[in-house]
Amino acid sequence: MSYLYLTVLFPLIGFILLAAGRNKLPESVAAIIGVGSVGLSALFALIAGMGFVENGSVAQVQHLWTWFNVGGLAPGMSLHLDGLSLLMMGMVTGVGFLIHIFASWYMHGDEDFARFFSYFNLFVASMLLLVLGDNLALLFLGWEGVGLCSYLLIGYYYQKPENGFAAIKAFTVTRIGDVFLLIALFLLYQQFGTLHIGTIVANAPQVLAGDHSLAIWTSLMLFLGAAGKSAQIPLQTWLADAMAGPTPVSALIHAATMVTAGIYLCCRMFSVFEMTPEVMMFISITGAVTLIVAGFAALVQTDIKRILAYSTMSQLGYMFMAVGAEAYQAGLFHMLSHAFFKALLFLSSGAVIMAYHHEQNIFKMGGLFKHNKFLFACFAIGGGALAAIPFLTIGFFSKDAILGAVWAQSHIANLPVYNSLYWVGVAGAFLTSIYTFRLIWVVFFGKENTPYHEIKGATYWAPLGILAVLSTGLAYFLKAPVEAILNSAKIPAFIIPEALEAGVHGAEYTAVGIALAGLVVGVILFAFAYKAVKAFAETSFGAGLVNICRNALGFDALYNIVFVKPYLLIAKILGRDPIDGLWLVLPAIVKGGHSFTSSRQTGSLREYASSMSLGVVVLLMILIVIQVVGK
Template sequence: MELYLYIALFAPLVGSLFSALFTATPKSSITGYVASGLLFTSFVSSAILLNYVMGGHTVHVEMMTWMATGDLYIPFGFVVDQVSVVMMMVVTIVSTVVHVYSIGYMDHDKGFNRFFAWLSAFVFSMMVLVMSDNFAGLFIGWEGVGLCSWGLIGFWYHKESATWAANEAFIMNRIADLGMLIGIFLIYWNVGSLQYDVVFAEVGNLQPVIITWIGIFLFIGAMGKSAQFPLHTWLADAMEGPTPVSALIHAATMVTAGVYLVVRANPIYDLIPNVGIFIASLGAFVALFAASMALVNRDMKRIIAYSTLSQLGYMFVAAGLGAYWVALFHLMAHAFFKALLFLGAGNVMHAMHDELDPFKMGGLRKVMKGTFVMMTLASVALAGIYPFAGFFSKDLILEVGFVEHHYVIYTVLLLTAGLTAFYSFRLVALIFHGEERYKLFGIHPHEAYKFMLVAMSPLLVLAIIAGSFKMTYYQLVINLLPSTQYHVHSATTFWIMTIGTQLFVILAILFAYKKYSNWNSVPDGTSKMEKSFGYKLLWNQYYIPKIYDEVFSKPYLELSKIAWKQIDLKIVDATVDAIANAIYKTGENTRDIQNGNLSSMLRWMVVGLVVLMTLAVAFNVGYNVFGA
């Protein structure tokens, strides 16, 4: 089984290195085929490992020693257990689909080869993150996906908006990663190891205040990677990258790494329930907060990004309340239908010549039937309609909130479910229904390549049936995660909740269709609604980016200018320049020594001899006087 572990881990790296060989050459389709084939190989190996782990086994290898100094020992160790194998399957399934899809999506892009080099490198980093058996290895993968996301968000570096978004994502994640690094340092200082098994066995012996601080700092890292408030602004801006990047990184893998960290560190968070309540409360707030911004946005990809942010809030609610297996289940189910939504949006974007405003579309179901069906069904899954995957995972989180008596959290999540259904089908209605408004802009849309639709079909199937794997998944992960079942004890209450939630969501869908399915104009900002305070508040993201710009960015820029002019130029540069000038002038004044004139050189020889004799005499006198 160790061989399959190494294949699953390193196949994406081989694909990345192979594609990197061609980055300076014109587009070569072979890079896409090889990278996709190697990702499929990784998926097959992960599936074989899943079958092995379901038999009650784990695979644990130590490839080599990384650090061994004093009491610090960190190996390059990897583990395939009940939690990591779930993440491996999610990563490899979505990655394989995205790689094959990208062959068509990036077909005419000059950076085709470079794109696959970055994309496969990202998958390798993500596999390192989820498969490592220690916090240091997890951190290596953590930083690797951060680097690769920077390269992929800013892939079209000729666009200033893309490079700005890439830098924003990178910097904001580095801020959060400092917190995570402090948490890892605290673990080592107090436990003496970073190996998961050692840390989780010993953490119960630490003082409660130490455990609390470890949990807080680790969660700060999770907040950045999973874009939780107030470190959330980068996620929507990251939509500047190619759409396959959004499907892979910002829907299914990297942004869920924060949830994975909390799930993996569950023995720590079980000891600090107060921190868990904070995590759940923040998650509920973010779920509603992000959903509200999606209500008015007019950028197709940003709407789906806000939806991702909202669903990450759901996952943190479950993890914060101790329902780790529920959080991981929703992570898995969400990955499938959200990646499908992003890829469908990529089809629409290509068909509409990169137009992202759904108000400029309409009636596309006539020319994009396949994409219409897939995005509609993905939206049904996102809304949580029975029997789609979202129903089994998202409604389960609502049950967790109710069973644990956190009724405020439950109410917030229920309201968010209605908003999710509304904005999801607002998007579907505006894109695929109503009048063909795109004709006003001279656009002639077309369906994506058939093989791209075929590549998307596994995600469609999983978005429909993934919920049926619930009990199989549960039996798998309870070997590592707390096995609490969350059931409303009263059957009457359960059915009222379930049917009530379904009716609420269906009414939200019908309302969205009634309002937007026959839309026949493009808003120009003059309507009463668009001028209202509430609309402007949501449109401007609660003015949080503006606040960050005024409170942090501009003062930091001014401080940087002062440091540059007053410290760098007048002190640092001036000191270096003074030393250089002194040496230069010394050389200028002493160059006559080597002017080639015999009489002049003899004079300097005499001067040198006198100096040496004087030093020799002074040395002897000093030694006789003081040496004795």
């Protein structure tokens, strides 16, 4: 336990050294600092975890110092270790370390190598602060830290304006979610008088029972904050554009850090959400809508990284469905399994991109199977886990548990809406199988359109090999330990009544069958009938459908009309400072009067006499009118 602070300190020191050295450091030194700092963090996370288990899995707090003390609010720089934070810490440092190793190979030769790893180290340190903080103020500090790092890394290639725009978009959209989270923190402090997570979780049933409407607003603000970080509708538009950064960045954001923060927050604050069943249902509905929209979007993308980005959005939808159905442990286990296979897929895609000279369009690749069977094996395992191939992959054991729990919740709570959500989840699994097969088939067995470039190096294949093993069905043996440590953290387990067990198994088998059917459909469409698919896509109806799906149902266009254009119009108007312009009216009147009276000074006696006569006539008329009105 005494080593816990070192898990955060080492990446932070790595950031400081790399940021200070920047281009002065040789690439080899920068790689040792960047990768080594996260490696040491992972090592001390392992030591802290072993000590936690040896001490009976009892939650512990390491208080470092008091952050500030204002009006009785005195959050500490305190690290909290329980089963949930241990799971998150292990995932962040373990998967993050493998991604760092791969990044040292992928970024080799980059002129800003040290700058890249300084951001990478700060990203890991911020995420660790987020998951280990024992109060919501410290959690929010880490929350904003990962937001900052995502901006810096997505816009890493800032020389291209479109990359800068993608970084700004990610920063702006996630800041909207952060405002909601900040409101939730204010509401929680108002009701509990503290931001200490343990106190809030323990006392939520008593404190929030008094005012249900306030409890609803608090839960809703918490969820909207989580939705921003975890890219759920309506705050999902940033995630696909985040692919502008280097591929290891995509792996770190999608697998080990930022997007998992929302799931962590919802599970950590479970007792607050459970006081508002309406919000719980809303969370599941939001996850279901997100996963189906993302599934259709992934089906037609041509950029290899955008396909995987939309698949991440879809898998996060499953996790939020689990949270809304009170199956927290199922959602967290899927989060862990997703970290393994999504890191594998993103890093493998990075290797594919390198092999094809930084080409990202899958239809400009092709024929990779005959050149690199190791990459094919990695993609097949990762894709199989994504599509939840039964028994062979970890995805089967995590995703189907969520669908089974959602189906069971419809009967336990007697809410038919969860049964509908189950079928939406099954439809999402069907789409996942189709677009996963499409991706693998086109890249590895399609026509070779770009010459293959040989790739090699232990820092390339070792992380992929480890992640490939963790993505297979062998990782099923992690399920029991994960459940044990989550139970020690008092994260509620989803209990299926004995009378529903047969039905749950039937629901899971149905989901597996439909996912396999999707795989068969993918084989038919892209291996045997691709010409027909292409012909349909070239029809007016097909082209329109493809365009709608490619743009993820047009949320960006909608937001552009509703928010961006009005904002730019207002900014244009205010840019001319209309308030300041109003004050110019008075001097304009004075100036105009001066010009008029000056123009009357002609020096002509005839004009002066005429003006005086006209004035006398006007005065007489005024006097006559006054007299008439007075009578």
